[in-house]
Amino acid sequence: MSISVNHISKSYKSIQALQDISFNVNEGELFGLIGPDGAGKTTLFRILTTLLIADTGQASVAGYDVIKDYKAIRNCVGYMPGKFSLYQDLTVEENLEFFATIFKTTIEANYHLIKDIYVQIEPFKNRRAGKLSGGMKQKLALCCALIHKPKVLFLDEPTTGVDPVSRKEFWDMLKRLQQKGITILVSTPYMDEAALCDRVAFIQNGELLEIGTPKNIVKEYSKKLYNVKSDNMYQLIDSLNTFKYTYSAYPFGEFVHYTDTRDEFDIKELHSYLKDKGLHNITIEITNPTIEDTFMALAK
Amino acid sequence: MKILGFIIQKEFKQIFRNKGMLPIIFIMPVVQLIILSNAATFDIKNIKFSYIDNDHTSLSRALIERFDASTYFNIVSDFPSEKMANAAMSQGDVDVILEIPHYFERDLQKEKHISLSVTINAIDGSAAGVENVYINQIIQNFNKNIKADLIQTEDKQSNPVNIITLPSFWYNKTLNYKTYMVPGILVLLVTMITLFLSGMNIVREKEIGTLEQINVTPIKKSQFIIGKLFPFWIIGLALLTIGLVIAKLIFNVPIVGSYLLLYVYTSVYILVILGIGLFISNFTETQQQAMFISWFFMVIFILMSGLFTPIDSMPKWAQTITDFNPIKYFVEVMRMVMLKGAQLQDILPQLLKTFLFAFIMNGLAVWNYKKTI
Numbered sequence: 001m002s003i004s005v006n007h008i009s010k011s012y013k014s015i016q017a018l019q020d021i022s023f024n025v026n027e028g029e030l031f032g033l034i035g036p037d038g039a040g041k042t043t044l045f046r047i048l049t050t051l052l053i054a055d056t057g058q059a060s061v062a063g064y065d066v067i068k069d070y071k072a073i074r075n076c077v078g079y080m081p082g083k084f085s086l087y088q089d090l091t092v093e094e095n096l097e098f099f100a101t102i103f104k105t106t107i108e109a110n111y112h113l114i115k116d117i118y119v120q121i122e123p124f125k126n127r128r129a130g131k132l133s134g135g136m137k138q139k140l141a142l143c144c145a146l147i148h149k150p151k152v153l154f155l156d157e158p159t160t161g162v163d164p165v166s167r168k169e170f171w172d173m174l175k176r177l178q179q180k181g182i183t184i185l186v187s188t189p190y191m192d193e194a195a196l197c198d199r200v201a202f203i204q205n206g207e208l209l210e211i212g213t214p215k216n217i218v219k220e221y222s223k224k225l226y227n228v229k230s231d232n233m234y235q236l237i238d239s240l241n242t243f244k245y246t247y248s249a250y251p252f253g254e255f256v257h258y259t260d261t262r263d264e265f266d267i268k269e270l271h272s273y274l275k276d277k278g279l280h281n282i283t284i285e286i287t288n289p290t291i292e293d294t295f296m297a298l299a300k
Numbered sequence: 301m302k303i304l305g306f307i308i309q310k311e312f313k314q315i316f317r318n319k320g321m322l323p324i325i326f327i328m329p330v331v332q333l334i335i336l337s338n339a340a341t342f343d344i345k346n347i348k349f350s351y352i353d354n355d356h357t358s359l360s361r362a363l364i365e366r367f368d369a370s371t372y373f374n375i376v377s378d379f380p381s382e383k384m385a386n387a388a389m390s391q392g393d394v395d396v397i398l399e400i401p402h403y404f405e406r407d408l409q410k411e412k413h414i415s416l417s418v419t420i421n422a423i424d425g426s427a428a429g430v431e432n433v434y435i436n437q438i439i440q441n442f443n444k445n446i447k448a449d450l451i452q453t454e455d456k457q458s459n460p461v462n463i464i465t466l467p468s469f470w471y472n473k474t475l476n477y478k479t480y481m482v483p484g485i486l487v488l489l490v491t492m493i494t495l496f497l498s499g500m501n502i503v504r505e506k507e508i509g510t511l512e513q514i515n516v517t518p519i520k521k522s523q524f525i526i527g528k529l530f531p532f533w534i535i536g537l538a539l540l541t542i543g544l545v546i547a548k549l550i551f552n553v554p555i556v557g558s559y560l561l562l563y564v565y566t567s568v569y570i571l572v573i574l575g576i577g578l579f580i581s582n583f584t585e586t587q588q589q590a591m592f593i594s595w596f597f598m599v600i601f602i603l604m605s606g607l608f609t610p611i612d613s614m615p616k617w618a619q620t621i622t623d624f625n626p627i628k629y630f631v632e633v634m635r636m637v638m639l640k641g642a643q644l645q646d647i648l649p650q651l652l653k654t655f656l657f658a659f660i661m662n663g664l665a666v667w668n669y670k671k672t673i
Binding site: 049050051071074075077079081083084085086087088089090094098099101102103104128144 | 518
């Protein structure tokens, strides 16, 4: 077991940030922590990276207890905070060298680990970190977190504010790192990224809603889900929300995802209801639930 | 050791890359030292003097001439009436009004006694006090001569007894205020720059988020703190050097004592200031907060340091507070060593107290510093 979290709770004054959280991450696993802003993801990361002490509960990382063996943990984990936190006034190379030195290693010793990523920013190695683009900052931060060959890598919302192409590249890099035997715990507010993890945990308001592989989680979605579309999106949602059999209705791309409270449900009935509401070009069709639908259902 | 060296190297790189900070560290103090030392004078000169001469005799004119001859007074005007003189005073055109009464010469000869009216603008209380002393000196001098004249003509028997004092100002023969101020202002600059920089430094890492990253590394608390503060210790000593060179070359302040002693004391003193800076950064979240708190302490320290106002004239309770003011000891040591040539045994009490402060401040700050959030 690479990371184990047992009944961890943490509160800041009156706010309960984490409530009895328990889960395990296997060695070499790419584990996703999925949840909206303010769910408690960063608090959990800080507890696991020994920056914060939990009120109750116990946790261990790479076999070390987060309180007793915090020194050992600091030696063998890589942490990339959500906010870019490298020295903006040092160059790319100086930043990397700095982190290598304070971990008592050198860039050369672990170059193989960061090579794939570093070659992309190497042309700018004499540029100050503050002058890099968002995507490149992200790559540099990842290099710095990897330079001491950590056993466990903590990435707190690494792709927030990064463009879709860079996001895709970033996840490809994570997959490659995983193959090198590094356990990765990554948090993200993006549901589409959840599908890329080996296993995910849904977290909301400090509580764990569900843990499992993305496929299993989707399978557990019990309701039939419909794509509803018409010419007036706003009025459509409004009308669906006042429909007496509506279980849930929320926008999803160009459609509204709709579920009914009844097990047996006639599409025609809804169609005519919407038509009465003055909507045109109505299409209603059954669709497969995604991980986002699962989250929405759990979070309800 | 390698890690410590690397952090120090990194810190220096960052300081020298900060184009906004660099001039503040090295140019501002030089400019301040030159400007402040010239401007912060206790001499009162160019006093705007005016008079109302109601007598118009040779004696009254002789008195006014005395003021005219003085380098401290500039005669700006004479007024025919008190009313106009008062109007000018309220306009701020004159600082001093001397009114010579009617029959000044006659009464003085006849009754040997006369009163003069002197009005002084006391908006600036200390300046008014000094002006009063100057005026009294001139009038007394005048009085003495007159007396001698009058007595000689009337009674040749009694010789006036004159007691003359010849003051001798030790350690600052010419009472040059620059000799007195330059060491003090040098203290101020070394303290200000090192306190502000060290206070803001660790907070800055907090603010930009690098501290969070650093805390998840095996770096030791002591390595990090020493690595962060050592550059400012060096900068403090560099500032002292620049200041001493300016004091010698531009102000020609005599430096009688040992340079080594100055550096030994300063190097201990800067530790105190760095400790205070570190303490402040432990309790603040942003550079702005750190700056305000540093300012608050700085103002109290300066005003209670004996730099501008002598500590001996403060109330007893205030004097007790100054015992805990490190700047006070630095000012004392600087003046003692530079001007008086004090030896190690002379400044030992100050050195030991400063050492104690350094130990306490740094101990508290390091103990308080946490690698968690």
